[in-house]
Amino acid sequence: MATWNSRGLRGSTLEEFINRTNEKYLENGLALIQKVPTPITPINIDKETRHITLAYFDQKSTVDYIGAVQGIPVCFDAKECAVKTFPLQNVNEPYGSVAVAFGAAALESSL
Secondary structure, three states: OOEHHHHOOOOHHHHHHHHHHHHHHHHOOOEEEEEOOOOEEEEEEOOOOOOEEEEEEOOOOOOOEEEEEOOEEEEEOOOOOOOOOOOHHHOOHHHHHHHHHHHHHHHHHHO
């Protein structure tokens, strides 16, 4: 099982850029996109700084962001990589299933 120590900060710079962009979209009335929290169970907490130093993920995560852009439902995951391409085979089945279900639910609610 993955721990916060080994994986917790991967992609944090990209997510910060996405969060700031989403704030601007909201300010300008273009979109409402929200970060989906990933539940964790803290194991070790530094008593001086009150930072989590070791934690386990409670469940598999789905997508990182959900929302609507000018009335169109969107959901996506933030992936940061060291190369210029990202093979689609790296997208796991749960991500595709959530995207399809999210789109279907949004379509049904708009009818």
